[in-house]
Structures are given as structure tokens and as C-alpha cells.
Amino acid sequence: MTNHAFKTGESRDQASLLPARIEDYVGPDNPVRAIDSFVRALDLAKLGFRHADRGVEVGQPPYDPADLLKLYLYGYINQIRSSRRLEREACRNLELIWLMKNLRPGYRTIANFRKENWKALKAANRSFVLLVRELGLVGGTIVAIDGSFFHGDARKASIFTRKRLAEQIAKLDQEIEAYGRSLEDNDAAEAKDQSKDRAGGPGGGDIGAKVAALMARRLRAQSDLDRLEESGETQLSRTDPDARLLSKSGQTLAGYNVQAAVDDKHKLIVASEVVNDSSDVGQLHAMAKAAKDALEAEALHVLADEGYYSSLELKACEDDGIVAYVPPSEGNGKLEKQGRFSRKDFSYEATADAYRCPAGASLYPMKGRFQNTSGRIEIRYASRKAICDTCQLRARCLSRKATTRIISRWEHEDVLERHRARMQGAGELMRRRSAIVEHPFGTLKCRAGYRHFLVRGFNKVRGEWSLMALCYNFTRVLNIMGFERFVACVAKVLLSRLRASGAATVRLQIAPQRFLVHITPWFALRRYQRPSLA
Ligand code: SF4
Numbered sequence: 001m002t003n004h005a006f007k008t009g010e011s012r013d014q015a016s017l018l019p020a021r022i023e024d025y026v027g028p029d030n031p032v033r034a035i036d037s038f039v040r041a042l043d044l045a046k047l048g049f050r051h052a053d054r055g056v057e058v059g060q061p062p063y064d065p066a067d068l069l070k071l072y073l074y075g076y077i078n079q080i081r082s083s084r085r086l087e088r089e090a091c092r093n094l095e096l097i098w099l100m101k102n103l104r105p106g107y108r109t110i111a112n113f114r115k116e117n118w119k120a121l122k123a124a125n126r127s128f129v130l131l132v133r134e135l136g137l138v139g140g141t142i143v144a145i146d147g148s149f150f151h152g153d154a155r156k157a158s159i160f161t162r163k164r165l166a167e168q169i170a171k172l173d174q175e176i177e178a179y180g181r182s183l184e185d186n187d188a189a190e191a192k193d194q195s196k197d198r199a200g201g202p203g204g205g206d207i208g209a210k211v212a213a214l215m216a217r218r219l220r221a222q223s224d225l226d227r228l229e230e231s232g233e234t235q236l237s238r239t240d241p242d243a244r245l246l247s248k249s250g251q252t253l254a255g256y257n258v259q260a261a262v263d264d265k266h267k268l269i270v271a272s273e274v275v276n277d278s279s280d281v282g283q284l285h286a287m288a289k290a291a292k293d294a295l296e297a298e299a300l301h302v303l304a305d306e307g308y309y310s311s312l313e314l315k316a317c318e319d320d321g322i323v324a325y326v327p328p329s330e331g332n333g334k335l336e337k338q339g340r341f342s343r344k345d346f347s348y349e350a351t352a353d354a355y356r357c358p359a360g361a362s363l364y365p366m367k368g369r370f371q372n373t374s375g376r377i378e379i380r381y382a383s384r385k386a387i388c389d390t391c392q393l394r395a396r397c398l399s400r401k402a403t404t405r406i407i408s409r410w411e412h413e414d415v416l417e418r419h420r421a422r423m424q425g426a427g428e429l430m431r432r433r434s435a436i437v438e439h440p441f442g443t444l445k446c447r448a449g450y451r452h453f454l455v456r457g458f459n460k461v462r463g464e465w466s467l468m469a470l471c472y473n474f475t476r477v478l479n480i481m482g483f484e485r486f487v488a489c490v491a492k493v494l495l496s497r498l499r500a501s502g503a504a505t506v507r508l509q510i511a512p513q514r515f516l517v518h519i520t521p522w523f524a525l526r527r528y529q530r531p532s533l534a
Pocket residue numbers: 357358359360361383384387388391392393394397398405
């Protein structure tokens with residue numbers, strides 16, 4: 001007989017395994033209380049949450065959107081995203097039992113809340129950015145912008161391009177033709193020998209069914225191709241209608257490109273958007289403007305990588321008081337590779353309104369304006385044929401057939417000249433760019449494991465991304481400020497709301513004890529200087 005001594009748990013028959021009060025399930029500084037305080041400080045009706053402004057009505061009352069939002073915030077912070085898992089956790093997780101006051105919504109209710117409130121979730125995310133701005137946690141002068149691919153709820157094989165559809169149709173045609181030939185052979189063989197039993201071989205009936213199935217697939221592929229032609233789109237997705245094949249650095253995935261503008265001070269996401277284009281070109285101004293509006297900044301410095309370089313976007317930024325730093329795209333360097341002078345070798349002289357070529361000759365503006373393929377209006381500067389004919393550098397400058405050299409200048413080229421001058425001393429800023437903006441994506445993808453969306457379609461995906469961004473910001477702010485300070489600041493917001501509604505006295509009398517506990521540190525915080533919050 002062995003004689004082991006181990007630690008032993010409590011008896012399962014013991015009557016009081018858990019504290020009697022739900023309030024005692026979580027400690028006084030458990031972060032779940034911060035979620036509770038934050039959601040209570042939100043004006044859910046104003047943010048657009050469904051049922052938030054519901055009065056007393058007949059029938060079964062719905063769940064309070066505040067409770068469901070708390071459930072989702074807790075879930076996304078703790079890497080529990082699926083509605084079925086959230087349903088299970090709400091029944092067995094003591095923190096969630098406390099947060100939800102023992103409410104146990106079913107998975108359909110939970111899933112519907114995320115689907116129906118995508119706009120309100122975006123608004124709640126924006127509301128948190130306003131709060132962090134109020135708390136002085138954003139610098140509001142420098143933001144970095146970048147995009148990151150997230151998998152959608154779709155397989156690569158479910159997304160078709162015109163080329164793929166055309167190939168599929170061609171392949172199906174071949175198969176149908178082959179089966180057609182088999183049918184003809186069958187008919188010929190049957191006519192030759194009516195008495196022969198063919199039960200063991202591929203009967204005409206089987207082949208007919210297979211051909212019908214192939215014809216149905218062909219019809220579907222053709223209708224998809226027609227839809228693509230009509231819409232002018234380049235891809236069509238059969239499962240998630242808005243997911244697209246996105247390619248970068250030789251890798252392709254089916255999903256979305258999430259754009260984020262991140263503030264320099266504490267790497268908080270201040271603006272974000274979900275798009276389905278692989279390219280970041282065309283996103284710079286929209287993201288920079290969204291960040292500027294969210295921060296209510298007078299002037300904003302924006303850092304982005306060369307994937308965002310676009311003269312039209314730089315101009316739009318400048319027009320809106322946004323100073324952009326984007327490394328210029330080098331182009332394909334075709335002329336340099338041929339050993340010929342590129343545009344960089346020609347210098348512009350503003351006083352003479354002329355370009356000076358490497359041989360020292362001047363190129364003067366031609367008559368009229370020209371529109372290039374990207375829609376830019378340009379002025380063309382041409383060299384003199386007589387000078388080029390005798391130039392020693394002709395072979396390095398002109399192509400074999402050309403008689404003069406033409407340099408195009410955008411009508412707003414001064415925007416690019418200012419940008420080029422800025423970029424000369426922006427080495428340190430550009431090094432900071434990746435450290436700022438890659439922090440949230442790295443945290444969400446590597447720490448939380450959020451590399452894919454669980455929902456389909458732009459609206460729902462944007463709602464889910466808002467939850468991810470809100471949870472990233474929320475966790476980060478909690479880490480920066482600490483629990484007590486954060487809850488006290490939120491309590492201040494709640495108190496001012498109650499005061500504004502004229503119900504402060506009454507509501508505070510019935511508020512839970514924990515809320516009153518957090519009001520006290522707020523009064524201490526009034527002496528607290530904002531800059532030291534960081
Ligand atoms: S070929 Fe004409 S434009 Fe080119 S370097 Fe010579 S003179 Fe200048």
C-alpha cells in the first residue's frame with residue numbers, strides 16, 4: 001500500500017464553495033470592473049445601439065445593449081470571440097457572471113448584437129478615442145499610417161478573377177466535349193449491338209447526368225463572368241461578397257486590408273478603416289484626414305511608407321493642413337538601367353520657368369496642358385532639336401527615334417518639391433514610423449492571435465474591427481494609467497453626464513458601492529497634471 005501526501009481540494013459537497021454575493025466574485029482592482037465603468041459611461045442611445053432608448057413595452061424585454069457590449073469587450077480582450085464560446089463563458093466564468101450579473105444570453109442573441117450594431121460599435125470606438133484625447137493620452141501632432149492584411153471568412157478558391165473564370169469555362173468546355181464524344185460512342189455501340197449488356201460500363205444515363213452537372217457549373221461560371229464584366233470589378237467572391245484576393249511581398253490571402261492611423265505618444269489607434277484593395281495608394285489623405293478630425297488637431301504630421309506615395313494624395317493632404325512624410329516611389333528605374341538620363345538629372349529653374357538638362361541647355365514649356373493616365377494635368381518642357389542634334393550626350397539622353405527630350409511637370413509640382421525638401425531631413429522620423437504603427441498590428445496579430453475576421457461583408461467586418469481596435473486601445477490605456485486612475489477618470493465622465501441630466505443626486509444614492517469608491521480618487525486626480533499621465 002502506497003502512502004502519498006498531496007494537497008487536497010475542498011469537498012464538492014461543501015455548501016459554500018463560492019461567496020454568496022456575486023459582488024465578491026471579483027477583486028476590487030479586477031480589470032473587469034474597468035470594462036463595467038467604461039460601458040456605463042457611454043451614451044449607448046446616442047451611439048446608435050439597438051434597443052438602447054427602448055421604453056417600457058409589451059412583450060419579452062430584450063437584453064440591455066450595455067450588457068452585451070460588456071460581454072463582447074471582455075471576450076475580445078481575453079481572446080474569446082465566437083458567439084458560442086461567449087455563451088459558454090457567460091455561464092461558467094466568474095468574471096463574466098459578475099459583469100453580466102448572471103445574465104446568460106444565447107449565442108444567437110450574442111451573434112446578432114455584433115451583426116446589428118456594426119455602426120454603433122464604430123461609434124463606441126470613436127468615443128473611446130475622444131476619451132483618451134480628453135485624458136491627454138494622445139500627442140495629437142504625429143501619427144503613423146499603415147495597412148495590414150487580415151484573412152476574411154472566405155477561401156482563396158472562392159474568389160474568382162476574370163482570368164480564372166475564363167480558364168474554368170475553357171476547362172469545363174473540354175470536359176463537356178469529352179463526355180459528348182463518349183455519348184456518341186455509346187450511341188454508336190448500342191446501335192451496333194442492341195443485345196449486348198452494358199450494365200457494367202458507363203451507361204448513357206450516367207454520362208448524361210455528369211454532362212448536366214458540368215453544364216450547370218459552366219452556366220454559373222459564365223453568369224459570374226458576366227457579372228464581373230457588368231460591374232467593372234476585377235474579382236468576385238462567392239462566400240464573403242466583399243473579401244478580395246490581396247497580394248503583397250509574393251504572398252496572397254483572401255480578406256481585407258485594415259488601415260490604421262496611430263498616434264505617436266502612446267501608440268493608440270486614433271482612426272481606422274477596412275478596405276479590400278491590396279494597394280495602399282489612395283488611402284493616405286482619407287486616413288490622415290480621419291486622424292486629424294479625431295484628434296481635432298490644427299496641423300498634423302503624418303508618416304507613411306512608400307506604398308502610400310501619390311502626388312494627388314500629397315496635394316490633398318497639404319490642402320487640409322496635413323504635413324505628409326512619404327518616401328517617394330523610385331519607379332522602375334528603366335532609363336537608369338539603360339544608362340540614360342532620368343528626370344532627376346534635369347533641374348527646374350523657377351525664375352526662367354525652364355528645365356536645365358545635363359548638357360546645360362534649357363527646356364522650355366510647350367503650348368497647352370496635357371492630362372496623364374492618372375488624371376494629373378501636366379505642362380511639357382521640350383529641348384531644342386538643333387541643340388540636341390549636336391549634343392555630345394545625345395546617346396545618354398534620347399531614344400533612337402527621338403529628336404528632342406520632353407520632361408513633364410505636374411501643374412502642382414511645387415507640392416512635390418516641398419515634400420522632397422521635407423524628406424531630406426526626415427530620416428529619424430521615418431525610422432520612428434514603423435515602431436509606432438506596427439505596434440498595434442503586432443499586438444493584435446501576434447499576442448491576441450487576431451489574424452482573421454469571423455464575419456462576412458464590409459459592414460460586419462468593420463464592426464468586428466472596431467471591437468478589435470477598441471480592445472487594443474482599452475487594454476493599452478489600462479496598462480498606461482493603471483486600474484484606479486482609469487476607473488476614476490471614467491467615473492468623472494459618468495458623473496458629469498449625470499450632472500448634465502440633472503439626476504446626479506438621485507442616481508448616486510442608488511449607485512453601487514464600487515462606483516462611489518471610484519469617485520474619491522477622481523477628486524484626488526483633479527490636482528493631477530495631464531502631461532504626467534503618460
Ligand atoms: S540631348 Fe538635348 S536635352 Fe539631352 S542633354 Fe543633350 S542638349 Fe540636353
